[in-house]
Amino acid sequence: MAELLAGLGTSHVPSIAAALDKGLRDSDEWKPFFDGYIPAQDWVRAHKPDIAVVIFNDHGNSFFLDRIPTLALGVAEEYQPADEGWGPRAVPNFIGASDFAWHLADQMVAGHFDPMICRELDVDHGLQVPMELVFGRPAAWPVKIVPILVNTIQYPIPTPQRMWELGQLLRRAIASYPTDEKIIVMGTGGLSHQLQGARAGYINPDADRAWIAKIGADPARYRAMTREDYIAEFGSEGAELIMWLVMRGCMDDSVRTLHQQYFAPASMTGAGMVLLENMG
C-alpha cells in the first residue's frame, strides 16, 4: 500500500511568489523567511515523496462566482499555472498523479464526500507557492500532484470539522492504494491575515505562534473551533487555516513536529510552516 510520508502545513502568500520572481530570495527582508524552510526542504528531498496532495483554495482565478465548488478534486494529467492578472508565472507545469486522484475520487464519493471532479484546471498561487517553498524552483517538479480545492472565499465555507474528516478519509484512501508510492500531504493557507474591510491588516502573531506550536501536538481546540472563531482569531482570510486540518486529520493522533517556523508579516500575513511525521 501507499505510504503517508509526512504532513506539511504552510502559508501560500502570493508575495512569496512575487519575491522569488523579483530575485529577492536573499534580500534582507526575505532571506530569514526563505531560510526557515531549508531544514524542511532537506528532509523532504532526502525522503523522496512520489506524490504531493495539496489542499488549497482558488483565489478567484480558476473559479468565478458563477460556479463555486465547495470541494473540488483535480484528476488531470497536467496543470498549468493560472493567469492571476499578471500573466501565468514562469514555473513548470505540474504533473498530475491522476491514478491516485481517481482512486481518491472513488474513495471520497464512497465515503460521502462529493467533490467537483476537474480534468482541466489551472492552479493559482495557492498551490504554486507551497510547491516552491518545499521543492524550490526546479526545471521540473520532482513529485506528481493531486490538488484538492476548498472554497474559502464565498460563504458558506465548509466547517473545520468537515476538513478534519476529509483528512481522515484521505488517510484511508492512501492506506487502500495498492502501490508503494510515498505521499506527502500539504495543507496550505494562513496564517492570520485580513485583506478586506476596515479590519484590513489584522494579524495575530500570538495566535499564529500557538497554532504552529500546537497543531501537531495538541490540535483538539482547533478541530473544535467554529468558522466564526477562525475569522475572529485569524482574520477573514486567515480562516484558510481550516485547510491545514485536512493535513492534520490525515495524520496519527501522535505526531512528531520535525520542523517549524514562523515569520510575520510576509506582506500582510503571518507566515508559518510545520512538518509533521507520524510517531509510527
Added chain:
Amino acid sequence: MTITDRIPDTPLLDRARSNAGYALNKMAMGLSTPAGRAAFLADEDSYLDRFALSPAQRAAVKARDWAEMVRLGGNLFYILKISAVDPTPIRAIGAAQAGLSLEDFLDQRLGKVTNG
C-alpha cells in the same frame, strides 16, 4: 446599500455581498485574460460598459476607491486584478480600506515592516 457584518469591520462574501457585488466582481474577473486587460487599458469606459455595474460601483472603480468597491460587494481577490492593470501595492489597498495612511497602516497594523 448597507450590509451588516457579522464580525465587525469584516466583510464576508455571503449571499448579500455576493449578490450585490456580482457584476463588479465579474468585471474584475474579465481582467484575468490578456484580451480583457488590453480592452480595459485601451478604453476603460467601454470595457466597464460591458458589465451591469451600478453607478456607485462604476464610480468606485474609476476612482480606484478600494474601500468603496468592497463596501459595494467587491471581493478583494477579484478587484485585485485591477491592480494588475493599474499597479497598486496590496498594502496600499489594505491601508485604504483601513482608512489609514500607508505609513500609519504599516505601523499600527503590521508593526512597520516592509516585506512584500
